Each structure stands twice: as C-alpha cells, then as structure tokens.
Amino acid sequence: MNLSQKSDQELVALAISSSDHKAFTEIVERYQVMIRQFLRRLTAGDTHMADDLAQEAFFLAFQKLYTYQGKGTLKSWLHTIAYRLFLKQIQKKPLLELDENQSILISEPQSALEADLLAEKLMQRLSADERVVMTLFMSAEMSHSDIVKVTNLPLGTVKSHIQRAKVKLHQLIEKSQLVA
Amino acid sequence: MLEQLLKYHQNLLSDDFVKGVFKRIEKAYQTRIMILGACSILGMAIVLVALNSFMQISWYQTFEKYLFDTQFLVYVAVALLLLFTVCTRWLFDDGEFS
Numbered sequence: 001m002n003l004s005q006k007s008d009q010e011l012v013a014l015a016i017s018s019s020d021h022k023a024f025t026e027i028v029e030r031y032q033v034m035i036r037q038f039l040r041r042l043t044a045g046d047t048h049m050a051d052d053l054a055q056e057a058f059f060l061a062f063q064k065l066y067t068y069q070g071k072g073t074l075k076s077w078l079h080t081i082a083y084r085l086f087l088k089q090i091q092k093k094p095l096l097e098l099d100e101n102q103s104i105l106i107s108e109p110q111s112a113l114e115a116d117l118l119a120e121k122l123m124q125r126l127s128a129d130e131r132v133v134m135t136l137f138m139s140a141e142m143s144h145s146d147i148v149k150v151t152n153l154p155l156g157t158v159k160s161h162i163q164r165a166k167v168k169l170h171q172l173i174e175k176s177q178l179v180a
Numbered sequence: 181m182l183e184q185l186l187k188y189h190q191n192l193l194s195d196d197f198v199k200g201v202f203k204r205i206e207k208a209y210q211t212r213i214m215i216l217g218a219c220s221i222l223g224m225a226i227v228l229v230a231l232n233s234f235m236q237i238s239w240y241q242t243f244e245k246y247l248f249d250t251q252f253l254v255y256v257a258v259a260l261l262l263l264f265t266v267c268t269r270w271l272f273d274d275g276e277f278s
Binding site: 021025028029032033034036037041051054055056058059062063109112113115116118119122134135138139140166169170173 | 181182183185186187188189190191192193194197198200201202204205208
C-alpha cells in the first residue's frame, strides 16, 4: 500500500481505523515542513520553541484525529491546532516585538537557511496577529477564507492585518540597507 | 520581492522530528496505562474488602461447607482468574498500539 499517493482524507480514515501508525506517520511527514516553518515564523526564529510546539501540535492532532470531520482541509486543521498552541504559549511568555521604525541590515540571502533567517528577522517587527495572517497568506499560500477559519478573526480584520503588515515590511525594506 | 522573501525556503524534513512526535504519543499512552492500572488495582481492592465484609456476615456462614471443598475452590479460582484476564484485556486493548 503506497501511502504517499493517498489523499489527506484517506490517510485520516486509515489513521483512525488501523492500529498501526503508518498512516499518521505519513501525515506527519507530509505536513511537518509546513507546520514547523509556520511556527518558526510566528516565534520569529525561536527554533527550539517552534519545534516543541510543532511536535505538540501533531501529538494533539493524533489524539483528536477522530474529531476531524473533513469540512476544511487537513492543512487548515493542523495550522489551527498549531496557532492555538502558539496563542497559549505567548500568554505564558509574551512575544518580543521590535520597534518597526528601526532599520535593519538586509543582505542578499546566499542560502535557503539565510533566506529563512531573514524572513524570521522581518517577523520580529510585526505583531502576533500580523505574523499569523502574513505567514498564512504569503508563505502557506492560504486563501482569505482559510485564514479566517484558522485564526477565527473576521475577514475584514484579516485583510487589514495583511495590508498593514505589507506596508510595515515594505517601509522596513526601503529604509534598510540592502547589501548584495 | 516581499513574496520571495517570506516564502518558506528550507525543506525541514527530519526523521528525528517524527520520532519526537511518536515519543510523546507513547509517553501519553504509558501514563494512561499507569492511571488505568492504579484505578483497576484500587477498584479490585475495594471489591475484595466489600466481599470480605459480606462473607463475614452471611455468605461465609451460608456457604461454609463449599469453602472447605477443594474442588469447588479450584473452580472458583479458575473462574475468577478468567474473569480478571478478560476484564484486563478489555480494559487495555483500545487498538492504539499493537
């Protein structure tokens, strides 16, 4: 049985009905990059916290898999769990948000690692809500309606957060010195 | 430019991450087994105390002759062991881990 060719819904059904973990392993392997990157952006580069939250998100997903009704995509459902864990985490330990007026040195990234580090550095200038909607929209390539489902924010608020975050980041990039 | 900057760049595929997830799942399962085990032992202790009290009042006196019948005691012991095995198996077999 080739699990990599199965749809998300088929994998969920298999993971719930069978006693082995192959189907759930496939789900983790399929979405680990997306969820880990999502949380790295939200935590603005705190890789330890992000990976810990990502593991907790998959653990919760395993426990609550039977509640997944297939109304939204599995991608949205997993992002919702990860986002809620992130919200809980920042209640305990508030985020460090840097002054948006302060310029930063932006150098042309030479590798994928450097490019991600730069994106995480940019996220430090945004509020938690702006980070979430911006990451879901620009990085996870979700539609506005999917972002509404994940964040539970009104559509107008989602759009205004995206707009405000874009303006902030454009201004920051303009002010910053781009080193080639 | 912003879209290019913000997209995910690294492919963070890691077996250690997957192992970490399953370690958490297994740890939670072990904790649940321990709690269920402790509750079962407590429940059995309560049943034994209750039976003992009951036996001292009337059951023992009524069926005193059976208590001294070795063959009867063997049947009862085997039946109780079978019942205990079936109940334990039913309690712990939830199909999550094979």
